[in-house]
Amino acid sequence: MHTIADNLLIVGADLRGWANLPPQTCNVFLVGGHVAALGEHLDIAGAQVVDATGCWLTPGMVELCAAGREPGQEQDEDLLSLSRCAAAGGYVAVAVAPDTQPSNDDHAVTELIVRRARDLGLCDLLPIGALTHRLQGQTLAPMGEMSEAGAVAFGDADRPVLSSRMLRRAMEYARSFDKGVVTQPLDVDLAGAGVMHEGKWSTRLGLKGIPAAAEHIAVARDIAVCQLARGRLHVARLTSARSVQHVANAKRDGIAVTAAVSIWNLLLTDAQLAKYEVNLRLAAPLREESDRQALLQGLRDGTIDAITCDHQPWGLAEKEVEFDRAQPGAIGLQTAWPLLCELIGAGELDEATVVRATVNMPRAILGLPPPELHDGQPATLAVLDPTAHWQLDRSTSLSKSRNSPVWGKPLVGRVTLTVFEGRVSFAG
Amino acid sequence: MTAPSALQLRHLLGLEDLNADQITALLDLAAQMKAVNQRRIKKLPTLRGVTVLTFFVENSTRTKMSFELAAKRLSADTMGFAASTSSLSKGETLLDTARNLEAMAPDIVVIRHSSAGAPHFLAERLNCGVVNAGDGAHEHPTQGLLDLYTMREKLGDLTGKKVAIIGDIAHSRVARSNLHGLAKLGAHVHVAGPATMLPPGLEQFGCSVHARAEPAIEGADVVMMLRIQRERQGNDLIPHAHEYHRFFGLDAARLKLAQPHALVMHPGPMNRGVEIAPEVADGEQSVILQQVENGVAVRMAVLYAVAATRGLDAVGG
Amino acid sequence: MSEATLLLDRAHLDQVMRNLTDEILALPWAQSGGDFPWFIGIRRGGVAVAHELARLVGVTLGTAPQVGALDISMYRDDMWLKGPRIAEGQTELPGDLTGRRVMLVDDVLYTGRTVRAALNAVVDFGRPQSVGLAVLLDRGGRELPIAPDATGYRLDVPPDCKVQVRCDSAGRLHSVVQVHNE
Structure with missing residues (x-):
């Protein structure tokens, strides 16, 4: 178990993302895992000081899309290594996708995840239960029992439910337990054997393409089904400009839809695949600059609610292979913060948008209460330094997998301290 | 030197x-x-x-x-x-x-x-x-180089030469290597094929793209035919080999649209009667075996x- | 380019060429009246020398020997030291070498490695009856057991220097200079 945050004075931090406090510079004193005092000029003799000048003091980020790989593929990640990555990345809660082996389509798996999270005490692990049995889109998964066991939402991970009828029924059924449905929309037939965005670069590289239409056709369908089922839809990762339009229209029409975007799609385009970089083969494929711009604009104007780091750990057997034979996905929990700093530094996103999309909206989508900072409450917070230099490598990475596109590259922005329910889950 | x-x-x-x-x-x-x-x-x-x-x-x-x-x-x-x-x-x-x-x-x-x-x-x-x-x-860079070599040997400097590449551009590594190489040596490449076989963004190679074979072949110094893979016939790309030959195959009549000295090339192995008519494959303008050499x-x-x-x-x- | 020191001027070089011609004419094949050898210059420097020698021999004997050029770039043993290179000229021979006498001609004989490469190259164009070697200048410093049959002039040049035989714009031998290696 991790040490209790005791006699710890966080000095000079900028408060960000607290529902009850506006952005301001503040000192925070923690005793026995609780917030003991708050104040601009707080000075406690004998306290252990954490100099957080210029850092953000946030309630911690919340991740909406992460693969835990436990049970079944613990060689690539397990719930302990996942939690460590999350804490080191400034996250205090992670929604865990159901695509494990066996899949999380039963309360036993849901309970396992919840119990592991409680035992580990590093962060919340919030199970997303399967929408259908074995993620196969054929029969409903027992969402009631999984809700009781702690599932926060339902979805079939990256497997689209092919049948619109089935999706409708699943969304209706989830509504009975007041749960939203998460989808990764894709017209599987149109996408075919594609491995990257279809366009100029797929033509140049000789790789099979996934047309943007394969996504936005399915976004439109999922929205239509959501309306029909009077459900609540969260689109896990948008990648194309037209998909953003569909979500904007749905929101304007009052349909209960939210959407997230992967940080990679905000930073990069398909041009970065020029050297067949296997770690940039992603389930949410990198598309063109016009798409990237539309995604950024969608975030700024609130059409897109959240940013996900899309944590997908894979070992060498799945990644150190030919591009078109590799599993899609990259790890991301530990590097989200520096990459967000890059976006802020480049003027592509402002600080308020980043806070909203990583701290506040993910909580709202998962039904968690807005985070507040009060004297006397158990502390859950993350101190994020936007200027520290570091790199993700063997010595710093806590994941069991190494499939990061920024492995070994210089990063600016590092997590200083993460406290989860009174205990220090990460100290940089 | x-x-x-x-x-x-x-x-x-x-x-x-x-x-x-x-x-x-x-x-x-x-x-x-x-x-x-x-x-x-x-x-x-x-x-x-x-x-x-x-x-x-x-x-x-x-x-x-x-x-x-x-x-x-x-x-x-x-x-x-x-x-x-x-x-x-x-x-x-x-x-x-x-x-x-x-x-x-x-x-x-x-x-x-x-x-x-x-x-x-x-x-x-x-x-x-x-x-x-x-x-x-x-x-397929060495195929591209041997094609360039054969063209240069027969035609001299390739600057300004018109090269037609006909067929399944989308699935052809030979086409891509030739598109890069020919552009660098200053030739004008004209590609043609059924739209199902023309991938998006071909303009990036600096070539002209045609829906029909004739405008690509017209006045060409080189006509390069690409192999039609058997598995693509009767699939979602072309209905069948016969129809492909009628609209995109190189026969004597179509070859007449090219320059009289035009070279006929093919990376092999050929499907006679599909992308190329036998009399053209074996004709005087064919340099297919010299490509191999x-x-x-x-x-x-x-x-x-x-x-x-x-x-x-x-x-x- | 470093500074060049003149070793032989035009007049001196003409004298050296005459010496070399005399040495060649004193060789057994010339004395016994056998077939003329083909004078095969080793590219690049040997080709101009071979042409000039053939002309001088022709002046004396009434008929000039046939001349060829041998490119040895793909036969050298220093590819690993110098990286990929493309030869400036190709091998051009009067015909198949089988049964012929061959006189290899080079401008400067030094380590012997060029001649070694040339011997390997020659046999890829047939099986000559015999192969001789005539060099305009011998600067010593052999690294292989190779000796010329005829030598125009012997020089003593420091190892860090290069000997260059220069031609005029018409391709005629002009002078010999020594330059420091860069």
Whole structure:
């Protein structure tokens, strides 16, 4: 178990993302895992000081899309290594996708995840239960029992439910337990054997393409089904400009839809695949600059609610292979913060948008209460330094997998301290 | 004197990576290699002690033979490693297999693979020269070079020449290598094929794109026909071979649209009566067999350039 | 380019060429009246010398020997030191060498490695009856057991210097200089 945050004075931090406090510079004193005092000029003799000048003091980020790989593929990640990555990345809660082996389509798996999270005490692990049995889109998964066991939402991970009828029924059924449905929309037939965005670069590289239409056709369908089922839809990762339009229209029409975007799609385009970089083969494929711009604009104007780091750990057997034979996905929990700093530094996103999309909206989508900072409450917070230099490598990475596109590259922005329910889950 | 740097080549992954000087230097060198191939004693001692490993994870008897002959004519030792006899089918990854191959200390690995980018994968991870002998639908640079060589031999400077490439551009590595190479040497490329076989963004290669064969062939100095893969017939790309031949096949009438001296080329193996009519394939304008002959000379030039560049690196020159 | 020191001027060079011609004419094949050898210049420097020698021999004997050029770039043993290079000219021979006498001609004989490469190259164009070697200048410093049959002039040049035989714009031998290696 991790040490209790005791006699710890966080000095000079900028408060960000607290529902009850506006952005301001503040000192925070923690005793026995609780917030003991708050104040601009707080000075406690004998306290252990954490100099957080210029850092953000946030309630911690919340991740909406992460693969835990436990049970079944613990060689690539397990719930302990996942939690460590999350804490080191400034996250205090992670929604865990159901695509494990066996899949999380039963309360036993849901309970396992919840119990592991409680035992580990590093962060919340919030199970997303399967929408259908074995993620196969054929029969409903027992969402009631999984809700009781702690599932926060339902979805079939990256497997689209092919049948619109089935999706409708699943969304209706989830509504009975007041749960939203998460989808990764894709017209599987149109996408075919594609491995990257279809366009100029797929033509140049000789790789099979996934047309943007394969996504936005399915976004439109999922929205239509959501309306029909009077459900609540969260689109896990948008990648194309037209998909953003569909979500904007749905929101304007009052349909209960939210959407997230992967940080990679905000930073990069398909041009970065020029050297067949296997770690940039992603389930949410990198598309063109016009798409990237539309995604950024969608975030700024609130059409897109959240940013996900899309944590997908894979070992060498799945990644150190030919591009078109590799599993899609990259790890991301530990590097989200520096990459967000890059976006802020480049003027592509402002600080308020980043806070909203990583701290506040993910909580709202998962039904968690807005985070507040009060004297006397158990502390859950993350101190994020936007200027520290570091790199993700063997010595710093806590994941069991190494499939990061920024492995070994210089990063600016590092997590200083993460406290989860009174205990220090990460100290940089 | 050609600047030595123009021939320096650590790997040959695609013609995209070469500039006009480098391509020209390789073609000039290939001309000298061709002279060797026309001697009674067709052998040079140049690559004595160099080991060339052909690693073909996709079948291609001709390309493999051409590379092996090229290596032997330069006195290199060759070893072949074919997918059917390999452990790739037993679940071993490409990297594992490649490391096993590397343990045999080859100087050059010639790789043919059905996955685009597989040669790049090896080049980044192995400590030897990698020559791409065709990767998926990406590139087939030595085929591109031998096509350029054949055109240059027959037509001279390719600047301003019109080259028609007809067929399945989307799935053709030969087309991509030619598109890169021809653009760099200043030729005007016109591609044509059914729209199902024309991928998006072809304009990036600086070529003209036509929906019908005729405007591409009209006035062309070269008409290059691409092979129609059997599995694409009756699929979602073309209805059947007969219809393809009617609208896109090269027959005598269509060839008449080209310049009288126009060359007819095909990377082989041909589907007679599908993309090319037999009388055209065997006609006076056909240089298809000369393409094959020139392939050996071009591959000798490539193997020499890569081996000598790596030799230079090894002694820290 | 470093500074060149003149070793032989035009007049001196003409004298050296006459000496070399006399030495060649004193060789057994010339004395016994056998077939003329083909004078095969080793590219690049040997080709101009071979042409000039053939002309001088022709002046004396009434008929000039046939001349060829041999490119040895793919036969050298220093490819690993110098990287990939493309030869400036190709091998051009009067015909198949089988049964012929061959006189290899080079401008400067030094380590002997060029001649070694030339001997290997020659046999790839047939099986000559005999191969001789005539050099304009011998600067010593042999690294292989190779000796010329005829030598125009012997020089003593420091190892860090290069000897260059220069031609005029018409391709005629002009002078010999020594330059420092860069």
